[in-house]
Amino acid sequence: MNTPDTPPLFAAQEPIFPRRVTGAFRRFKWWIMAVTLGIYYLTPWIRWDRGPSLPDQAVLVDMANRRFYFFWIEIWPHEFYFVAGLLIMAGLGLFLFTSALGRVWCGYACPQTVWTDLFILVERWIEGDRNARVRLWKTKWDFRKWRLRLTKWLVWLLIAVSTGGAWVFYFTDAPRLAVELVTFTAHPVAYSTIAILTATTFLFGGFMREQVCIYMCPWPRIQGAMMDDDTLTVAYRDWRGEPRAKKRVEDTGDCIDCMACVNVCPMGIDIRDGQQMECITCALCIDACDDVMDKIGKPRGLIDYLALADEPAERAGDPPRPIWKHALRPRTVLYTALWSMIGFGLVFALFIRADIDLTVEPVRNPQFITMSDGSVRNTYNIRLRNKHGEARDFRISLTSESILRIRQEGSASNILTVPPDSTTQHRVYVIARPQDEAAHTERTGLRFWIEDTKNGERAHRDSLFNGKAN
Amino acid sequence: MTDKNQDIDQETGVETTGHDWDGIKELNNPLPRWWLWCFYLTIVWGIGYVIAYPAWPLVNGATAGLLGYSTRAEVATEIARFDDLNADLRTALAAADMTTLGEDQDLQRFAVAGGAAVFRANCSQCHGSGANGAKGYPNLLDDDWLWGGDIETIVYSIRHGIRNELDDDAHYSQMPAFGEILETEEISALVQHVRSLSGAEYDAGLAATGADLFLENCSDCHGETGLGDREQGAPNLADAIWLYGGDPATLEQTITYSRFGVMPPWGTRQVNAVAAYVHQLGGGE
Known part of the structure; x- marks a missing residue:
């Protein structure tokens, strides 16, 4: 289809080599990663005594017997509205957070982001930081490259297997299944589920990464409707940074065009181009830029969480409005009200459930x-x-x-x-x-x-x- | 347009595909190539699927596919599997002592559930889907039985049937058509007496005449007080239940022309199950 007359309609995936970064947001993300992964891997192993003839697993989705156990709560199929209610709350919660803080879900808590972060961490431990990885990518497939690549893939695979492995523990008694799995006596469904989730984790975390967010996930395209000018989102203060220049001469902005923000970006974009669909607002560019600003003795916040509504004021030299004024607006109040209404409703319904x-x-x-x-x-x-x-x-x-x-x-x-x-x-x-x-x-x-x-x-x-x- | 980078949209800085419709141009934001490969993969998958599974419609049915898969066969396998699972229960039920069926909860449940299905398919046409019968077809929910309401008698009744010519062991009895034996006035008197037996309104004068006629003509089968006789399938005339109706006109018709309700013999298969179902409907003895 690529005749000389028409440009190619398809492009190869551009490799991205995110550089290591330190700072407040990075630390925050490490914490979130530790907590979310900890919850994911450990929850099935929590025990909860329910008396004889009932399972003692705290969180258990028992498909075969059509029961859902969550600590002291037991849901029967006719009470599935609790699950529906929780899903609606999750949806409204996403609306609330997106309208107030932009794509915080994408940037901090989405499994795709968390696992990709973990995979990049492994990649850096084995192959080195950005420059080393770029060099390795360009070299021929010699022994060293094979060794590094295979080591990396092996570690990724181990993470992927344990990810898929943890998933199945939610659906049956974890300790028993663990024994069955290693003695090869578990049900084939357990193995095939682990195999599928291992494959998707390995592929999505290791190779697809930003492609999942850009091309496979519908959320980035929906989020535009949740955000407005008062939404706090990661942005570049171009009125302060421009004109950017590597050489410091008169009338140049604060941006020294060091590309730090681009090099750390896991999505491979330039935040200075403005808000874009690819940006998951992981805030790593903020950490990177603040680091540089400290070094050159300029104030932090060239890249920052800011609301677009503040732009005229900031251009005129006035301070931005306080965050709570942005957060408190009819839309977020409405989302919060709906969210808590359903939440209270569910809790109420939970407590008035008849014992008989x-x-x-x-x-x-x-x-x-x-x-x-x-x-x-x-x-x-x-x-x-x-x-x-x-x-x-x-x-x-x-x-x-x-x-x-x-x-x-x-x-x-x-x-x-x-x-x-x-x-x-x-x-x-x-x-x-x-x-x-x-x-x-x-x-x-x-x-x-x-x-x-x-x-x-x-x-x-x-x-x-x-x-x-x- | 020889150079592919020649046409760049001024607004966005994105190159266009070069297509031009009345001045409207299409931006070229290229899709990733893996997406294209996925698309090709689905085509390959589709071809493989068509070969492996039933796909092309033919005049009678469709191509079978190399795997020979069929949803009907799958259902048949499932049914066979459950039949196998229930094989023990079925054998046990066929050989069970029906009087002590209730002691084995599993067997009882199996029998009642299976019997209910068989009943709906084979018995409900006459006895009704709720088993409450109809005029001439006994209500199986109540405690009134023509031939007996204990489980063994129910089994016998279903197996051999009533007044049919297909099974020599069928329950058999026949009431004479008294229209050929008695006068119309005598029958009217009998009707009043029969009504008196069950406490319905009646004409005392006629009933007195009827009482004598009843002793003479009816008491051999229905008993002197009209309580009936299960040995002969003679209905109890002193209770509140009427198979054809207890109003004077219907009774007159019944006595004049007689009745001859027939039930076919149902053989032996699943009879125990149906009997177990009928027995637990509320009237079992």
Whole structure:
């Protein structure tokens, strides 16, 4: 397709060799990396005692039994709205942070950024800093280059395997799976999941890096809609820096065109070109530039977190507005309000969850039947859920304005037994004798009561009894 | 346009593709080449997929694909797998002593669940999807049984059926059509007596005449007090349940022409399961 007349529509990936940098933001990012990776790798190993017959893993997504455990919280499939709520909160949280602080998610917390950072760290330990890496990239494939490359890839692979390996521990009992994995007795799904995640981690962290952010992730393109002139984002004070010049002559700006900001950039861009889609606002250029400004005796902040709305004031020599004035605006207040509303809603829902779940489904096919002695019988399917680790006995009874009797199918007792961590269905019959009012009334209200025989906890559900209308 | 770098957009500093539509030009921000390779890879994958899996529609069906994959075959395998899993339960159920079925919870659950499915497919046409019957077809939920409501009798009734000519062991009994034996007035009197047995409204004068007729003609099967006889499938006339209806007109019709409800024999397969299901519907004895 590349005839001499048309320019190429596709380009090779430009290699990027981010230089080592020190400073406040870099330190902050190391901390975030340690905490997030620590959470990721260690969480499955936290134990949490839930009593017999329930798993003792603090965080567990038990697909096979359709349960989600998070410390003291246990989510059943019908409570999936909690997960939906958390996802909505995550979405709104992202809106809030993006509108206030730009792409902080991308720059600090996104797994792609964290793992790439870790991979670059390994790369630097093995192959040296930027200049050494550029040289190595240009040299022929001799023994040394092979040795360095293979060492690096091996370490990357180890990180990748442990990343994929940690993932599967969230879905089943971690210590048991760990033993199964090393003795090759684990389920094939575990191995294939690890293999896929190892491949993606190795590829995305080692080779794709900024390509993932620029070409594969939809977020950079959506974020434009979240940001406005008051959003604090990483930017270059061109009114202070320009005209840039390596040689210090009169009328030159503070920028000495040392390329430090470009050399440290993991995305391979020049922040001095202004805001651009590729920038993940990792703030490493701020550290790099501040370092240079210190050396040449100029004030810090040539590259800084700043809001575009302050530009006219700063050009005129006035100080920027305080950060809280930028952060506090209708948009962020609205996002915060929505976010906390859903959060409070979820916490509230969590605390009012009933300990006994009782549902009553009246059988309406047929609505009622007549027994041989002329009494009228209705049937109800009662569902009882026991979230405890041991079996529970419930005594069932009913209250009603009319006289009604209750009987359980297949048993003379009024005790319903529910095994641990399960839901059971029981069929109960409610009977009105021919002389009782309910037998001749079209509808009679009634209330089923369930009482735990041990601790006396009660729950009730209302239903209707159908009699012969005429 | 011989030099590819010749055409640079002034606004953005990005080169254009060189295409020009009424003065509108297209910027050339080249895609990464790996993207292109991924695209080619999907094409290769697509071709491989078409070869490996069913793809091209033909007149009857589609090309089978080298792997011979089929969703129907997959379902069949799944069904066979579950059948295998339940093989023990099925054997156990076929040989089970039905009177003590409730002692084995697993077997009981298996029987009831399977019986419910079989019931819906084979029995619900007459007995209704809720098993509450219809006129002439017994309600299986109540405690009134023509031939008996214990599990073994239910098994027998389903296996051999009622009044059919296909199975020599079918329950059999026939009420005479009294229209050929008694006068119309006598039948009306009988109706009033029969109604009196179950506590319905009745004409006392006629019922007295009917009582004598009942003893003479009906009590052999239905019993002197009308409680019926399960040995002969003679309904209990003293309870609140009527198979065809307890109003005078229907009773008159029943006595005049008789009734002859038939149920086919269902053989032996899955009969235990259906019986277990029917027995636990609320009327089992």
